Amino acid sequence: xxxxxxxxxxxxxxxxxxxxxxxxxxxxxxxxxxxxxxxxxxxxxxxxxxxxxxxxxxxxxxxxxxxxxxxxxxxxxxxxxxxxxxxxxxxxxxxxxxxxxxxxxxxxxxxxxxxxxxxxxxxxxxxxxxxxxxxxxxxxxxxxxxxxxxxxxxxxxxxxxxxxxxxxxxxxxxxxxxxxxxxxxxxxxxxxxxxxxxxxxxxxxxxxxxxxxxxxxxxxxxxxxxxxxxxxxxxxxxxxxxxxxxxxxxxxxxxxxxxxxxxxxxxxxxxxxxxxxxxxxxxxxxxxxxxxxxxxxxxxxxxxxxxxxxxxxxxxxxxxxxxxxxxxxxxxxxxxxxxxxxxxxxxxxxxxxxxxxxxxxxxxxxxxxxxxxxxxxxxxxxxxxxxxxxxxxxxxxxxxxxxxxxxxxxxxxxxxxxxxxxxxxxxxxxxxxxxxxxxxxxxxxxxxxxxxxxxxxxxxxxxxxxxxxxxxxxxxxxxxxx
Numbered sequence: 204x205x206x207x208x209x210x211x212x213x214x215x216x217x218x219x220x221x222x223x224x225x226x227x228x229x230x231x232x233x234x235x236x237x238x239x240x241x242x243x244x245x246x247x248x249x250x251x252x253x254x255x256x257x258x259x260x261x262x263x264x265x266x267x268x269x270x271x272x273x274x275x276x277x278x279x280x281x282x283x284x285x286x287x288x289x290x291x292x293x294x295x296x297x298x299x300x301x302x303x304x305x306x307x308x309x310x311x312x313x314x315x316x317x318x319x320x321x322x323x324x325x326x327x328x329x330x331x332x333x334x335x336x337x338x339x340x341x342x343x344x345x346x347x348x349x350x351x352x353x354x355x356x357x358x359x360x361x362x363x364x365x366x367x368x369x370x371x372x373x374x375x376x377x378x379x380x381x382x383x384x385x386x387x388x389x390x391x392x393x394x395x396x397x398x399x400x401x402x403x404x405x406x407x408x409x410x411x412x413x414x415x416x417x418x419x420x421x422x423x424x425x426x427x428x429x430x431x432x433x434x435x436x437x438x439x440x441x442x443x444x445x446x447x448x449x450x451x452x453x454x455x456x457x458x459x460x461x462x463x464x465x466x467x468x469x470x471x472x473x474x475x476x477x478x479x480x481x482x483x484x485x486x487x488x489x490x491x492x493x494x495x496x497x498x499x500x501x502x503x504x505x506x507x508x509x510x511x512x513x514x515x516x517x518x519x520x521x522x523x524x525x526x527x528x529x530x531x532x533x534x535x536x537x538x539x540x541x542x543x544x545x546x547x548x549x550x551x552x553x554x555x556x557x558x559x560x561x562x563x564x565x566x567x568x569x570x571x572x573x574x575x576x577x578x579x580x581x582x583x584x585x586x587x588x589x590x591x592x593x594x595x596x597x598x599x600x601x602x603x604x605x606x607x608x609x610x611x612x613x614x615x616x617x618x619x620x621x622x623x624x625x626x627x628x629x630x631x632x633x634x635x636x637x638x639x640x641x642x643x644x645x646x647x648x649x650x651x652x653x654x655x656x657x658x659x660x661x662x663x664x665x666x667x668x669x670x671x672x673x674x675x676x677x678x679x680x681x682x683x684x685x
Contacts, residue, residue: 246310250297251318253290257525269529313385320392422448500524
């Protein structure tokens with residue numbers, strides 16, 4: 204009986220070995236064995252996460268798509284764009300999509316545009332092999348690995364966000380490109396974003412008043428409290444408050460560094476300088492000049508640099524940032540595709556690509572959302588976001604008088620969230636005459652209801668009379684979808 208089970212086990216293992224060998228062989232097959240597109244048409248593979256789009260994500264073009272337009276390519280018969288990019292995708296997932304496509308449909312002419320490094324620390328507490336094979340969804344495996352890591356104080360294997368894994372995967376893209384004779388265009392991700400607030404407790408539950416009480420103590424007093432917060436497991440929270448306090452005190456250089464350390468400490472959801480260096484080095488080794496998204500986005504930033512509140516501007520930049528990246532990608536792509544480059548104006552993107560009503564609706568809603576979500580966001584961040592939306596509308600939709608109404612409403616909201624009750628009251632009373640202009644104007648998103656509730660909450664903290672609260676409630680209702 205035992206010998207029978209032994210023979211069965213040996214056969215089973217042999218089958219597994221044959222299957223594994225077949226998979227390896229298939230992955231190494233030269234591209235001439237696979238089906239090809241011999242028509243001379245170019246295929247462009249865009250790899251990355253949601254950052255290959257701008258902000259708002261649901262109404263912004265992919266910068267690689269814009270790059271093709273700079274080359275006068277708007278027809279799939281000339282060049283086919285394959286978007287292996289999307290929300291929360293990592294380089295590991297991009298590679299799987301690319302390999303799967305090339306295994307069966309490898310075209311003869313190809314270009315790979317690679318902009319990644321942002322999502323690599325997703326599921327950082329899970330190990331690489333678990334993430335690779337989906338085993339992180341099995342609680343038993345997850346529990347076993349966590350117990351092992353705690354007892355041995357070592358990771359079972361490298362984490363999916365480890366620099367070594369990222370570097371290996373990045374080199375794999377170039378290996379695939381060499382095997383198929385493709386060119387690679389690389390874009391360095393934005394560096395450390397030093398005002399991205401941590402998700403960990405107690406940031407999500409702390410009140411604005413508590414933060415302000417800490418800030419009032421000054422940066423040196425806050426710094427002295429770091430050991431106590433570290434013992435509580437809340438060091439990341441206090442590091443951000445410390446950075447804000449330095450900034451408020453005019454110590455900008457120290458604040459800059461403190462923001463970077465705070466973001467690095469709490470896991471660097473954002474790509475860090477080390478990943479930027481990996482992209483730079485591997486690109487240079489392969490004769491490719493990496494495009495620096497950080498510099499390009501910063502050049503069109505309202506403040507001239509990516510500082511407070513730069514998380515969204517850096518990773519989902521406004522249209523100007525997407526446009527600047529697309530121009531640089533097009534320049535490198537022009538020599539590969541042997542095309543003449545003629546940069547089209549950014550205004551044409553608005554007139555041809557977007558439904559203005561939808562674009563306005565999204566921007567108005569986002570502006571209100573950021574301005575009224577100050578419980579978690581710094582005042583400077585929310586103010587800048589609201590100002591950004593207003594500036595955008597002034598620049599691209601000067602004929603739209605409703606933007607003035609938005610600005611007036613934002614003034615009320617910001618005053619409330621800053622605790623300036625009398626100022627908010629005066630602004631509310633002065634604004635009553637134009638409130639009805641908002642009725643049923645935009646098809647706003649679901650953020651509107653939460654925005655109204657948040658604003659009303661702060662008005663109640665001002666101890667306003669019921670009549671004023673009713674007026675504010677009626678005004679907020681004008682911003683909600685019919």
